[in-house]
Amino acid sequence: MSDTLRRADGARVLADLNALRAFGTYKTGVHRPTFSEAHRQSLDWLAARLPDAQLTPEIDGIGNVLGISAKPGPKLLAGSHLESQNYAGWLDGPLGVIYALEAARVLNPDPSIAGAVEVASWCDEEGHFGAFLGSRSYVGDVSEADIDAARDRSSPRTMREALAEMGLAGRPRLHAERGRHIGYLEAHIEQGDTLEKGELKVGVVTSIVGIWQYRIIFTGEQNHAGTTRMAVRKDAGLALARFCVDIDARFPSACGPRTVWTTGRITLDPGAPSIIPGQAEMLFQIRDDNAAVIDRLEALLREMAAQATAAGPCQVAVERIRTGAPAMMDSRFQDAIEAASSALAGGKSLRMPSGAGHDAQVLATIMPAGMLFVPSIGGVSHHWTENTSDADIVTGADVFVETCRRLLAGA
Missing domain, CATH: 3.30.70.360 (Alpha-Beta Plaits)
Structure with a gap:
């Protein structure tokens, strides 16, 4: 196992994020509610790029997209979500998906690295039909009766109708294979101003509310x-x-x-x-x-x-x-994020709780989990003016890739 630092291709990360921004563009943000046409386009876009990371794409019966690796060795699951709140920001969710994709592209083809990063885009973290719907389904916490009862919070449409419109009706749902993953890592914009006010680059999440x-x-x-x-x-x-x-x-x-x-x-x-x-x-x-x-x-x-x-x-x-339920983030994941931040972000990191809910708290019920934050300009989120500087996005991507390498190395 090589112990050489790994970095992201910053230009590629920014290009990918801006490509996703085109699906449901609203002013400088996006309007990409769950199971909308823009959401479907974003899922197809991701699935088409997973083979570049030596991953086989699968879209399951609830709208999760997973990139599955056949590479021997330990597997680290990473991701976030692609749908948005209504008329909201372009980075809430996609940042974590693209960081995961980038880590897989950098690490998976490298023969010196044992194991692989597998990528997940969880459906409906934002709760248009039910909060954390995709990640909860993956861990076995969503029944068929739950899906029968789910309704769009903004329209009369049922979830069954939406799944049929997406071409997902009757498709099986994917569930976690116990023991397959050493854990789950997610990146996200902070959605607050703590990092920006402190002139910090990375938040090491200790707990999720x-x-x-x-x-x-x-x-x-x-x-x-x-x-x-x-x-x-x-x-x-x-x-x-x-x-x-x-x-x-x-x-x-x-x-x-x-x-x-x-x-x-x-x-x-x-x-x-x-x-x-x-x-x-x-x-x-x-x-x-x-x-x-x-x-x-x-x-x-x-x-x-x-x-x-x-x-x-x-x-x-x-x-x-x-x-x-509140969730504590795994101490080994926190240490890995902090070490990567010391190496690639000048040590400008802070251990901090998350005041927002994230898919990581759902995955934490079945495996070790960790999260890192990047600064939000003005602390704004769930609004179309939500933003993070290009420099901070690239630094965060570097830290994320290196964190994945360290976690796989220690598996």
């Missing part, structure tokens, strides 16, 4: 907005607003140092200016890398709902609709 999401329903009484006295109203919208204020007042006493919570959507029914809303609903999310903290905050949330119901005049119900 758990994400718990709730539907909170307020039931009052629909009535006329002009003739119903204020004293007798059961205004579900007002009850929701007061509850939001109460959350911000009470959560700080129970949260952890990095806990965040968000009310991402509010709906009022019937939603007319002359009608007191009889029902209101909010989608609420808690994130932390400590499951005990999330448990504590959920208990507080339910206590607050019970107290609000008792005080009246509206009923408040809390329904948990999504859970994602």
Whole structure:
């Protein structure tokens, strides 16, 4: 096994990322929702390039693309996702897929390197039909009933209909072969400003937050907005607003140092200016890398709902609709990323948690996993202005390739 440092072909990495940018271009970003025509084009584009890395492409029945190696020796799985949020950024997901492809192109043909990098593009990490759908399917956490029930969050289309439109209906899903991989490595833009503010080049991810999401329903009484006295109203919208204020007042006493919570959507029914809303609903999310903290905050949330119901005049119900457990990244992977950063990024790295969810936390349930971040300009993501400098993209690619080499060498 050669211990010579390996680097990416930076120009090739940038060209590939810009080629993907053409599928669903929106301003300087992309609009490439899961199972859209632009998404299909990006999957076909990737599959056509995997043979360049001595990989056989397979697109499975849920939309995952995997590049499979026949090379003897240990296998390292690497990748991310190719779909985007609606009208969002060009690097969220594709950066990790192209880094994985580049590592495979550099390392797999090298006879001095035992083993190979296998590439994965996981379907629907962004959650158009279900968060981490592809990676969860790969680890055995998605049933046929789950697929039957899945719906596009932005249209009436079912997942079965979408799969048929993609030509994937009836195609088998690929599942992890236990023991095949020494682990999983993913690269991603930071989606925050910690690296940029610190003039750092690489984030060595230590943990990934758990994400718990709730539907909170307020039931009052629909009535006329002009003739119903204020004293007798059961205004579900007002009850929701007061509850939001109460959350911000009470959560700080129970949260952890990095806990965040968000009310991402509010709906009022019937939603007319002359009608007191009889029902209101909010989608609420808690994130932390400590499951005990999330448990504590959920208990507080339910206590607050019970107290609000008792005080009246509206009923408040809390329904948990999504859970994602926090995940710790493997220490050996962290060490390999840090060593590669010392060699190729001037040691400008930082061990840090991830405040966003990633496929790596799903893969971490069945194999060692690691993640590296590159800086996000202005900390912007999930927006079409999302960007990273070319220099930082190339440095990150160098570090990723060398990290893969080190992990294969130590297998």
